[in-house]
Amino acid sequence: xxxxxxxxxxxxxxxxxxxxxxxxxxxxxxxxxxxxxxxxxxxxxxxxxxxxxxxxxxxxxxxxxxxxxxxxxxxxxxxxxxxxxxxxxxxxxxxxxxxxxxxxxxxxxxxxxxxxxxxxxxxxxxxxxxxxxxxxxxxxxxxxxxxxxxxxxxxxxxxxxxxxxxxxxxxxxxxxxxxxxxxxxxxxxxxxxxxxxxxxxxxxxxxxxxxxxxxxxxxxxxxxxxxxxxxxxxxxxxxxxxxxxxxxxxxxxxxxxxxxxxxxxxxxxxxxxxxxxxxxx
Amino acid sequence: xxxxxxxxxxxxxxxxxxxxxxxxxxxxxxxxxxxxxxxxxxxxxxxxxxxxxxxxxxxxxxxxxxxxxxxxxxxxxxxxxxxxxxxxxxxxxxxxxxxxxxxxxxxxxxxxxxxxxxxxxxxxxxxxxxxxxxxxxxxxxxxxxxxxxxxxxxxxxxxxxxxxxxxxxxxxxxxxxxxxxxxxxxxxxxxxxxxxxxxxxxxxxxxxxxxxxxxxxxxxxxxxxxxxxxxxxxxxxxxxxxxxxxxxxxxxxxxxxxxxxxxxxxxxxxxxxxxxxxxxxxxxxxxxxxxxxxxxxxxxxxxxxxxxxxxxxxxxxxxxxxxxxxx
Amino acid sequence: xxxxxxxxxxxxxxxxxxxxxxxxxxxxxxxxxxxxxxxxxxxxxxxxxxxxxxxxxxxxxxxxxxxxxxxxxxxxxxxxxxxxxxxxxxxxxxxxxxxxxxxxxxxxx
Numbered sequence: 093x094x095x096x097x098x099x100x101x102x103x104x105x106x107x108x109x110x111x112x113x114x115x116x117x118x119x120x121x122x123x124x125x126x127x128x129x130x131x132x133x134x135x136x137x138x139x140x141x142x143x144x145x146x147x148x149x150x151x152x153x154x155x156x157x158x159x160x161x162x163x164x165x166x167x168x169x170x171x172x173x174x175x176x177x178x179x180x181x182x183x184x185x186x187x188x189x190x191x192x193x194x195x196x197x198x199x200x201x202x203x204x205x206x207x208x209x210x211x212x213x214x215x216x217x218x219x220x221x222x223x224x225x226x227x228x229x230x231x232x233x234x235x236x237x238x239x240x241x242x243x244x245x246x247x248x249x250x251x252x253x254x255x256x257x258x259x260x261x262x263x264x265x266x267x268x269x270x271x272x273x274x275x276x277x278x279x280x281x282x283x284x285x286x287x288x289x290x291x292x293x294x295x296x297x298x299x300x301x302x303x304x305x306x307x308x309x310x311x312x313x314x315x316x317x318x319x320x321x322x323x324x325x326x327x328x329x330x331x332x333x334x335x336x337x338x339x340x341x342x343x344x345x346x347x348x349x350x351x352x353x354x355x356x357x358x359x360x361x362x363x364x365x366x367x368x369x370x371x372x373x
Numbered sequence: 374x375x376x377x378x379x380x381x382x383x384x385x386x387x388x389x390x391x392x393x394x395x396x397x398x399x400x401x402x403x404x405x406x407x408x409x410x411x412x413x414x415x416x417x418x419x420x421x422x423x424x425x426x427x428x429x430x431x432x433x434x435x436x437x438x439x440x441x442x443x444x445x446x447x448x449x450x451x452x453x454x455x456x457x458x459x460x461x462x463x464x465x466x467x468x469x470x471x472x473x474x475x476x477x478x479x480x481x482x483x484x485x486x487x488x489x490x491x492x493x494x495x496x497x498x499x500x501x502x503x504x505x506x507x508x509x510x511x512x513x514x515x516x517x518x519x520x521x522x523x524x525x526x527x528x529x530x531x532x533x534x535x536x537x538x539x540x541x542x543x544x545x546x547x548x549x550x551x552x553x554x555x556x557x558x559x560x561x562x563x564x565x566x567x568x569x570x571x572x573x574x575x576x577x578x579x580x581x582x583x584x585x586x587x588x589x590x591x592x593x594x595x596x597x598x599x600x601x602x603x604x605x606x607x608x609x610x611x612x613x614x615x616x617x618x619x620x621x622x623x624x625x626x627x628x629x630x631x632x633x634x635x636x637x638x639x640x641x642x643x644x645x646x647x648x649x650x651x652x653x654x655x656x657x658x659x660x661x662x663x664x665x666x667x668x669x670x671x672x673x674x675x676x677x678x679x680x681x682x683x684x685x686x687x688x689x690x691x692x693x694x695x696x697x698x699x700x
Numbered sequence: 701x702x703x704x705x706x707x708x709x710x711x712x713x714x715x716x717x718x719x720x721x722x723x724x725x726x727x728x729x730x731x732x733x734x735x736x737x738x739x740x741x742x743x744x745x746x747x748x749x750x751x752x753x754x755x756x757x758x759x760x761x762x763x764x765x766x767x768x769x770x771x772x773x774x775x776x777x778x779x780x781x782x783x784x785x786x787x788x789x790x791x792x793x794x795x796x797x798x799x800x801x802x803x804x805x806x807x808x809x
Contacts, residue, residue, distance in 0.1 A: 128772055145443065147453070150460050151441040152672070154680025155719065156468050157436070157741055157752040163461035167454055174450040191449045216682045268744075271693065272686025279682070338766050364506055365448040371564045373449040373556070465756055471742040481719045523781065536737070618804075643709050685720050691744035692723075 104123030105126070118152065127303040129184045131201065131310060132298070133193075134346055135232075136176035137204035140194060141354070142225060143169030144361055145212055154215055161261060168254040175247045190223045193364035199348075199355040206345040207290035209354040216269055216279035221287055223262035227323045228294045230314045263327045270331025277332065285330070285336050292341030295320070300346070391415075402603050407533040419477055421595065422572050425604065427476045431488045432496035433467035435615055435669050448506060455552055456509060462545045469541055475536035489674045497593055497655060498585050500663030507567070507574035510617060513553015515582040515620065517546050520674035522616045523586070531603035554623065561627040575624070576632045583647070584655045586613040590653075600699045614644055621645045723749040724774060725757050728765035735767050743768075 236248035304310025635648030
């Protein structure tokens with residue numbers, strides 16, 4: 093599982109984007125003109141990509157009950173993404189609806205964190221990835237229920253109920269895998285070690301976040317890190333899993349710099365829609 | 374671990390009471406009574422039910438694969454969610470029916486083993502490949518449509534757990550069929566490419582759907598007994614005709630043709646007459662030589678084997694918790 | 701923790717073929733309604749069973765409460781008990797409201 097290291101020219105400009113107040117750097121020009129649109133894409137794309145990854149398990153889960161459970165989570169996430177993309181399209185004001193945004197943007201225009209686009213791996217990787225995301229998601233959604241944008245607040249309220257349930261499910265699985273057999277423990281620890289670096293991106297705020305917070309509809313993600321750490325470390329302790337050390341943290345998803353995995357995933361996801369542009373389904 | 378299955382009463386083989394008990398059993402059925410898992414039943418009845426129910430459950434599970442094939446490529450978010458929910462429902466249906474077989478003393482482990490080693494049968498229809506997106510809509514329309522005709526009958530089956538599972542399933546399946554037909558209608562009224570796509574899908578799925586109802590009654594050895602025991606209530610041919618009569622007008626409503634030059638309405642019988650089914654193809658497919666038989670089973674086997682360590686982990690975790698609370 | 705049972709195919713099922721314990725699920729579809737048997741799920745712990753039951757039987761909403769019970773914990777009456785246990789009370793008039801005459805004019809009974 094390789095991350096996307098920032099290399100070559102443009103590195104300086106990219107890092108400047110993290111300084112509050114500076115003009116945020118994005119991979120595509122013109123989009124930064126509408127920070128709230130950018131912000132909504134981040135929320136939506138996390139869920140769309142993660143929901144899609146989970147849907148890949150359908151028919152292949154370890155037991156029937158889990159086929160149903162993973163499909164539930166996938167459906168919730170894709171449903172949230174759909175509502176968020178619809179809102180984003182309205183905010184953008186160029187007539188793009190949720191399908192136009194989901195199926196006709198290239199990878200470089202997606203704004204999800206890299207964590208969610210990584211391949212599913214084995215069940216341990218999928219569950220650990222989901223758990224790490226869910227613990228963060230609940231915190232984000234809790235704050236968004238107070239968003240000044242009423243539509244966003246409404247979406248967040250509904251999504252929060254779903255997200256709490258997802259966390260309950262994945263936390264229990266992390267415990268079962270961590271404190272199950274020697275094999276499940278080893279797989280869970282390996283998954284945790286491999287995925288941990290990608291969690292840092294969830295807590296990196298930039299000017300887009302600052303603008304959203306200033307407008308009353310955003311979340312100070314940096315402030316979430318301690319609480320997230322508490323929740324996660326508690327469950328990991330119950331699971332007898334070791335908390336990985338913080339080290340190099342891959343980043344870039346929030347501004348369109350993704351891993352190679354996203355392009356391949358979108359090639360699959362978008363192929364049919366793009367083969368028949370404008371056709372009704 | 375405690376005995377977790379509700380045991381069925383096992384009849385003493387060859388005892389003189391048997392004839393009397395069978396007569397009493399058949400009288401109950403003739404009166405429309407429900408047989409529950411703890412009631413006395415002839416061993417043959419129990420076996421037939423386990424066979425029917427497990428085949429049905431296996432079909433739901435294997436059926437997740439041809440449709441699941443298109444989830445990642447679904448062309449709109451709404452269709453993506455609808456398809457994912459449908460496949461999830463199918464997992465649920467398999468699960469409901471396996472629960473029914475558990476009440477007859479057959480564990481799910483055993484049935485899963487029979488499926489994966491190729492010993493168990495499942496509906497032939499799922500051995501065909503889904504080649505285009507249109508196949509998804511057509512499957513909802515034809516395959517769920519055929520299943521509904523069958524299951525509506527089974528909802529009145531004499532065995533309580535099976536009948537109840539059928540009622541639950543029918544509610545969900547009606548919904549699937551409507552969505553499938555809606556997709557077909559959208560494609561039929563869409564671009565020329567979409568029209569061609571859906572007509573092609575219809576041409577490939579029509580005959581296999583008719584074969585879902587099984588061999589003609591004269592070639593079906595189990596039918597008479599199953600009907601007397603109200604496990605089946607109609608013959609294969611009757612159900613097949615019902616499906617054809619329902620579906621032909623639906624095809625005409627969206628200007629799609631069915632690939633049968635002999636299809637003709639009989640004014641007197643008020644039925645749609647149709648051509649000869651190629652039973653050789655049917656035999657090949659149910660014997661394991663269909664286009665996807667090997668792939669379907671290989672996929673299920675892989676999921677099962679890859680998942681073994683996960684299932685074991687959950688059990689180990691529970692065992693540790695039990696040991697802690699017992700201490 | 702394995703199910704060492706012999707399968708129909710003649711071989712012993714091993715830990716690799718486990719499908720977890722069986723739990724019966726009861727759902728309540730509205731406040732004040734009774735819990736009704738919905739079916740069963742496989743799971744390992746009570747929490748796990750609760751989640752699986754919710755995903756399988758309650759994902760369409762309309763359920764306000766769930767009970768899960770290990771199948772082995774259920775004690776069921778045998779069909780042969782039906783006569784003595786459930787003899788119809790139709791001939792026991794004193795169990796039914798119509799047996800009691802209320803005095804004319806008395807209200808609120």
